[in-house]
Amino acid sequence: MPASSPRERGEESLPRAAAPFLGFARLLRRHAFAVAPEQATSFMQAVTLLGPRSMNDIREAALATLAPSPDRRIEFDAHFRSHFYGDVKPSIEGEEDETRIKDDRGTREEESQDPRQEKGGELSSAREQLSSRDFQRDADGLGAFRRRVASALPARRSFRTIRTRSRGTLDLRRSLSEIVSADGDIPSPQLRRRQTVPRKLLLLIDVSGSMKLHTSDYLKLAHAAVQSADRAEVFTFGTRLTRITSALRIRDRDQALARAAVLVDDWDGGTRMGPTLLAFLSVPRFSAFARGAAVVILSDALERGDHADLETAMRRLSARAFRLSLATPLAGDPRFRPATAALRAILPVLDDLVDGSSLKSLTDFILSLARPAPSAEAIWKRVS
Structure with missing residues (x-):
């Protein structure tokens, strides 16, 4: 034995x-x-x-x-x-009511569930449906965006300083040190000024069924932003919230999007925009990404049922962000007006409500974020 x-x-x-x-x-x-x-x-x-x-x-x-x-x-x-x-x-x-959060920083793969057969993209729904996506290589026309986005983002003054020859404040410590080393002679004073650094770019991408036709382009745009901008963060949301920044840091786009496709469980399902944004804000490390950032939400904002959670989340995001923008593919139609109850409720807190129907319109908008513009409410009131 x-x-x-x-x-x-x-x-x-x-x-x-x-x-x-x-x-x-x-x-x-x-x-x-x-x-x-x-x-x-x-x-x-x-x-x-x-x-x-x-x-x-x-x-x-x-x-x-x-x-x-x-x-x-x-x-x-x-x-x-x-x-x-x-x-x-x-x-x-509570699985249908509680928003799941997945961080791509070393988290486990959640168990997959049997996908339901639904026609994605025709109607907005709050029902959860888990599935996968496959992103194929094609020409994207994002070369100019990659080259310009790092310098085109809004900037802020950092608390760190650098030496300068003019238009700065007196660096007393270095000036005194130089006087001592010169045996009391008075050389040119040493000046310093605060550095200017780009603001963070935060992309929140709706991957629900109603956005199915645009998800691939949005992910390619997000990959270009993460590769080119120093401080870009990307999350997807539908019925769950998933951070995919680490996946998009892979230089090869096909590999990066393949990794993102594995991380996200709720492709082409329902949408719970309000609860998922509140879940984002409830995690201190995530909400810190929005502080002082240019926040761009890529979604049609077709919230089903009560929009109170969405309104609360957008107000809290607006209070944290430097600029809060909603890019919706619906705005690509000249007849579009923010007429739904949810859009009317969040319009006063939006800095921008823009066309998100094509890569060109999105890249042009992101590259213009550093330029001031009238508020979304002022623009759409004139249009209406």
Whole structure:
């Protein structure tokens, strides 16, 4: 008979009653939860100490020892019910109402769900549909944009200073140091001025079904911006929020878009614009990207149902951003007017409401962000 492994001998020494608890820890590990062997042991010890008197005691012991992250608590509870109550398929409560956030900085790949058959692009919907995309190489005409975007973005004065020969303030420390080194002679005073640096560019791209015809162009534009601008950030949103900046830092565009296609789960599905933007603002590291930035939202803004969340999110974004712009493909139609309830509600806080129907209109607009312009409300009131 072959000798058993230390792991097998350790498991054989456990009582049969411990098998369900050890199995639950293994189930969590299979679904990318970080559960160390010591945590599984602590879980079984906690159950022993609690009695337990009810299944709630076991759940509390699992939460205390296995320590799931807050953003995966609902999924944790679903796996708990599946394992201990015998549900065939974990039903994650609130999945239709809670916005998922995925950061491309070392996060796990979320489980895929069976895609539903819907006609993308014809109607705006709040229903979640997970699918994938494939981006093919073609001529994009973005060469001029790549060359100009870094210098065309709005600028701000940094707190850091650089030496200058004129039109600066006196650098007292360096001036005194030079006087000492010159044995008391008074040379030309040393001057410094504050540096001018480009502002951040934040692109929020709607990847819902109603935007299906434009998603490919928007991703190519985003890749060009990330490659050329020093401080560009890109997020996609539909029914979920996904940061894809790291994927777009890959120099080869095909590889970058292929990586982005894997990261984003909610291509061509429904849209929950208000909740996803609020989710963006609820993460301090993400909302910091918007502070003092030129924020461009690429979406048709066809929010279904109550638009209160969208209005709240846009007001908060406007308060943080240097300039808040909405580029909608609907504005490519000369007959377009911001007549929906959602657009009327957010128009007063928008700096720009522009045509997003083509790459040329978008690149021309982004390259003009440093130039002042009338507010969106003033422009569209004149048009109306």
